[in-house]
Amino acid sequence: MKVRMEDVAKLAGVSKTTVSRVLNKRGYLSAETVKKVHAAMDELNYRPNVVAQQLFKQETKLVGLIFPTVNNPFYGQLVATMEKQLFKQGFKVLIGNSMNDSNKERLYLQELMAHQVDGLIIGSHNQGVEEYKHTNLPIVAIDSTMNSDIPVVSSDNYMGGTLATELLIDHGCQVIIHTNDPETIKSPAQRRRQAYEDTMTKYGLKPVVYTIDFDLNKIEKQKRIREIFHEHPDVDGMFISNDMDAAMVMDIATQLGRRIPNDLKIVGYDGADMTKLLLPNLTTIVQPIDDMANSAVETLLRRITDGNYRNDQTFPVSVWQGKTG
Amino acid sequence: MKVRMEDVAKLAGVSKTTVSRVLNKRGYLSAETVKKVHAAMDELNYRPNVVAQQLFKQETKLVGLIFPTVNNPFYGQLVATMEKQLFKQGFKVLIGNSMNDSNKERLYLQELMAHQVDGLIIGSHNQGVEEYKHTNLPIVAIDSTMNSDIPVVSSDNYMGGTLATELLIDHGCQVIIHTNDPETIKSPAQRRRQAYEDTMTKYGLKPVVYTIDFDLNKIEKQKRIREIFHEHPDVDGMFISNDMDAAMVMDIATQLGRRIPNDLKIVGYDGADMTKLLLPNLTTIVQPIDDMANSAVETLLRRITDGNYRNDQTFPVSVWQGKTG
Missing domain, CATH: 3.40.50.2300 (Response regulator)
Structure with missing residues (x-):
């Protein structure tokens, strides 16, 4: 029997409207509510009707970036370049520095969804974060393999x-x-x-x-x-x-x-x-790094308008010949 | 004659409700609307009734950080430390990298207000950004003198x-x-x-x-x-x-x-x-840097609950004796 939105609402102890808002990223939602609804969807193995969702789609022009830290030359340059590119395209950036702490990453993900971001770019390495499976958000991963649905931008x-x-x-x-x-x-x-x-x-x-x-x-x-x-x-x-x-x-x-x-x-x-x-x-x-950042932004923006778009890219690397080797 | 909210609404070509929402950071507002309302407030020299505003106060648990860039060891460490501290206190972070571009900073400020942040920490150096005067947001500046109303955390x-x-x-x-x-x-x-x-x-x-x-x-x-x-x-x-x-x-x-x-x-x-x-x-x-970051967060959080709180702090500096001088 097909699981309905009502079943999710009942198990989560919230109204059907709330479930709909979680799915459609509409209105203010507490992280707690988002978590309860996802837990219920998980337990019932509920798969939302994507076409119905599109009807309610509301853009916030916010993109979330979840990376270990900005206090590192690699991630600092990645995040700064993505921010610059996203700003040019009319998007603002929410950041979460997750280190390699999957609890912190889970909290950030819930909060970013509660704040109704239009999409996420992820560069952390916590495979244990189940919530990525539940979101209908467009996601792109940089140098990180999340699951097979998520396009990956990396170098070789x-x-x-x-x-x-x-x-x-x-x-x-x-x-x-x-x-x-x-x-x-x-x-x-x-x-x-x-x-x-x-x-x-x-x-x-x-x-x-x-x-x-x-x-x-x-x-x-x-x-x-x-x-x-x-x-x-x-x-x-x-x-x-x-x-x-x-x-x-x-x-x-x-x-x-x-x-x-x-x-x-x-x-x-x-x-x-x-x-x-x-x-x-x-x-x-x-x-x-700049090529990877720009490619991730481009892929995410196309995925926001076309949920099926994907373009996994692997960029070649090169040697910087210093004096240590 | 005292300027009323109706006058601002009329000049801005929006409803009184919209002016109220701009002042109270409630509901979704486009950057364009925020800008128009601020322009009208500016022209009429409108000063809102702060007590009335408190009644409508709604926390979003979002804090905006406007800094030149995260791709720099000084700002990267500042932003990473503030993010860590704010996360511990239940706040998430929106960042804007303004470089020293006052137009970009103005756009970021408008957007952050439209996204209803609870407060801002600013570390950029664009004195020309008029909008800071209009906001009733709690603001703290790091190593940057905005105007006399804004507490400053800096080193000596x-x-x-x-x-x-x-x-x-x-x-x-x-x-x-x-x-x-x-x-x-x-x-x-x-x-x-x-x-x-x-x-x-x-x-x-x-x-x-x-x-x-x-x-x-x-x-x-x-x-x-x-x-x-x-x-x-x-x-x-x-x-x-x-x-x-x-x-x-x-x-x-x-x-x-x-x-x-x-x-x-x-x-x-x-x-x-x-x-x-x-x-x-x-x-x-x-x-x-870490002391400055923690002090700025602490001052902002106290200012969010008490709009009159201020605690300007100047930290001493020290010499790192390397081999170049």
């Missing part, structure tokens, strides 16, 4: 991992260590790890991967990095999965008396404009 | 300018150049310029100030910096008013064959966490 992480590892091997490194997110974080950075492992194996070298959690504080990260040098005193090459961690590795290696690049070569990842300005010596893999 | 820019200049003089510099925003931008960074000029004069040295517009693109900034070295080949000390420009100056000076710090000493300004990580060698004046 496998190519980046291959370029970084081959660069270190070409420059004579033998003991090459890679750092990455924990494998529980299903970020596309895991493709960089795969490429590293494949490349090492191809050249008959042993892959060694350390995890450095993005959300660790500075002291904990430093401790983790010191462990690497303690456990692998013979390391002569490091492929670090983001530039801020690479800067920290450079700092600690220098404190430990390693000469870069003579004793130790380092390759980072991301290559944001700000990093290239502040730390031009760091050899790194450059993601085309 | 005069102290910072003095510290930077004295540091260069103590280290033996004789020809010390300072860069800053154009004087048309009434940013508190102008206090740094004043301190530089006073300190130079006190020590019998000639102050030389170059303006570098924050909004210039990279190529234009590089050109401007090359001009300084061309026009003052004998420069042996530079006090640069933000760290990103200081990084660019370091880069160009090195290209021109200057050895830092032997031939040329450089002191930057801001000292964001990210800058200290990526460019620890840069000697710089550190603003206590």
